[in-house]
Amino acid sequence: xxxxxxxxxxxxxxxxxxxxxxxxxxxxxxxxxxxxxxxxxxxxxxxxxxxxxxxxxxxxxxxxxxxxxxxxxxxxxxxxxxxxxxxxxxxxxxxxxxxxxxxxxxxxxxxxxxxxxxxxxxxxxxxxxxxxxxxxxxxxxxxxxxxxxxxxxxxxxxxxxxxxxxxxxxxxxxxxxxxxxxxxxxxxxxxxxxxxxxxxxxxxxxxxxxxxxxxxxxxxxxxxxxxxxxxxxxxxxxxxxxxxxxxxxxxxxxxxxxxxxxxxxxxxxxxxxxxxxxxxxxxxxxxxxxxxxxxxxxxxxxxxxxxxxxxxxxxxxxxxxxxxxxxxxxxx
Amino acid sequence: xxxxxxxxxxxxxxxxxxxxxxxxxxxxxxxxxxxxxxxxxxxxxxxxxxxxxxxxxxxxxxxxxxxxxxxxxxxxxxxxxxxxxxxxxxxxxxxxxxxxxxxxxxxxxxxxxxxxxxxxxxxxxxxxxxxxxxxxxxxxxxxxxxxxxxxxxxxxxxxxxxxxxxxxx
Numbered sequence: 089x090x091x092x093x094x095x096x097x098x099x100x101x102x103x104x105x106x107x108x109x110x111x112x113x114x115x116x117x118x119x120x121x122x123x124x125x126x127x128x129x130x131x132x133x134x135x136x137x138x139x140x141x142x143x144x145x146x147x148x149x150x151x152x153x154x155x156x157x158x159x160x161x162x163x164x165x166x167x168x169x170x171x172x173x174x175x176x177x178x179x180x181x182x183x184x185x186x187x188x189x190x191x192x193x194x195x196x197x198x199x200x201x202x203x204x205x206x207x208x209x210x211x212x213x214x215x216x217x218x219x220x221x222x223x224x225x226x227x228x229x230x231x232x233x234x235x236x237x238x239x240x241x242x243x244x245x246x247x248x249x250x251x252x253x254x255x256x257x258x259x260x261x262x263x264x265x266x267x268x269x270x271x272x273x274x275x276x277x278x279x280x281x282x283x284x285x286x287x288x289x290x291x292x293x294x295x296x297x298x299x300x301x302x303x304x305x306x307x308x309x310x311x312x313x314x315x316x317x318x319x320x321x322x323x324x325x326x327x328x329x330x331x332x333x334x335x336x337x338x339x340x341x342x343x344x345x346x347x348x349x350x351x352x353x354x355x356x357x358x359x360x361x362x363x364x365x366x367x368x369x370x371x372x373x374x375x376x377x378x379x380x381x382x383x384x385x386x387x388x389x390x391x392x393x394x395x396x397x398x399x400x401x402x403x404x405x406x407x408x409x410x411x412x413x414x415x416x417x418x419x420x
Numbered sequence: 421x422x423x424x425x426x427x428x429x430x431x432x433x434x435x436x437x438x439x440x441x442x443x444x445x446x447x448x449x450x451x452x453x454x455x456x457x458x459x460x461x462x463x464x465x466x467x468x469x470x471x472x473x474x475x476x477x478x479x480x481x482x483x484x485x486x487x488x489x490x491x492x493x494x495x496x497x498x499x500x501x502x503x504x505x506x507x508x509x510x511x512x513x514x515x516x517x518x519x520x521x522x523x524x525x526x527x528x529x530x531x532x533x534x535x536x537x538x539x540x541x542x543x544x545x546x547x548x549x550x551x552x553x554x555x556x557x558x559x560x561x562x563x564x565x566x567x568x569x570x571x572x573x574x575x576x577x578x579x580x581x582x583x584x585x586x587x588x589x
Contacts, residue, residue, distance in 0.1 A: 118466035
């Protein structure tokens with residue numbers, strides 16, 4: 089029997105250190121914070137369309153292609169463009185969204201990460217036919233699922249998993265996918281509607297994609313892997329300028345994953361030194377990978393290292409002009 | 421507009437702040453930063469009160485958010501962590517426990533990466549399962565297991581071999 093719990097309890101003994109917070113004063117701050125956020129949401133809706141256009145223009149050097157419309161979408165499928173198809177232009181009730189999506193959800197249950205449950209719409213926003221929507225089953229239930237809201241009467245039409253693949257050449261679609269994949273329940277951060285965000289940097293290969301998004305003065309790291317993967321790489325969260333540490337995951341049967349290929353993956357996005365030109369990652373097995381850094385130190389990195397052995401120790405160097413090392417990070 | 425849960429919030433904040441602050445202290449070894457993180461977590465609880473209350477429970481959300489705030493904060497360069505003895509303070513001596521032991525535990529925790537520290541705090545202080553810890557930290561269960569294992573290895577000189585008697589769930 090261990091006594092780690094007791095030792096932690098004793099270590100956190102706050103005897104003689106009274107809480108100094110005044111709950112009434114905290115309430116005032118909380119209310120002010122909520123008002124600010126409400127104003128931000130209203131502003132975000134009004135400027136969303138303009139921001140989408142700007143995102144397309146600004147992201148061109150990094151992600152080639154047009155914004156907002158899926159390049160290879162099947163016209164027979166509901167399109168997740170954020171635009172409603174007539175006559176249901178907006179305002180579907182949550183319960184109606186869940187009802188229409190039920191048939192689409194069946195394909196998820198072939199995978200161990202998902203199980204039938206009582207679904208609910210994950211985010212507070214208006215949805216229309218054709219919109220991408222995330223449904224969740226509670227904190228400790230099934231993993232969240234994605235659905236493209238079908239028209240009434242078209243509920244049985246299949247939407248393949250490939251519809252949810254991240255495409256770096258489609259910044260509008262990528263921002264929408266990131267926005268819906270933002271899981272506030274696990275991240276402990278309030279959900280932010282990222283549909284109007286600018287894709288500042290992106291990297292990936294279809295299986296796993298990482299993007300750095302900017303909305304106003306805030307930056308968000310978005311990592312997307314296929315819904316059929318159990319590697320747990322999908323993650324959206326706030327980010328900023330700071331140290332570079334990658335999230336890691338492994339696939340392949342030897343790593344107890346249902347994904348066929350045995351490999352390890354490393355993902356990260358954020359801002360590093362504004363003078364940086366490249367990021368170099370040197371793995372313990374000798375693999376060396378470099379990725380370019382964009383304006384103002386913006387980066388998005390997805391690295392796949394094939395082979396067994398689990399996650400590899402690695403060192404990350406931030407390189408400036410003339411290969412000058414501006415910073416170096418190693419996992420602790 | 422006054423919130424319809426203001427009174428409940430004040431009651432909840434009063435009741436939960438000490439516990440959240442203790443969790444935060446184990447995460448960062450600094451009572452002031454711990455209280456700041458607990459305050460911020462409670463503000464986020466207020467912003468999403470009904471949704472959080474309906475889905476997860478206020479305390480679980482507040483605790484998880486406190487941990488996440490301190491993890492995210494540790495990534496920022498101006499808050500970059502350096503495990504030094506000055507980061508934490510011993511507090512008033514407890515007659516039943518030597519402050520040396522408390523110091524040693526906090527010092528060892530400070531030497532861990534924030535995520536490993538969070539795994540220890542959530543698994544062994546709050547007794548969450550592997551699955552619950554993974555959801556709280558937004559990572560895979562495998563990551564929780566490996567990070568916890570690494571952390572326990574580092575803690576071994578202080579606490580010996582930790583035998584996990586709980587179900588992994």
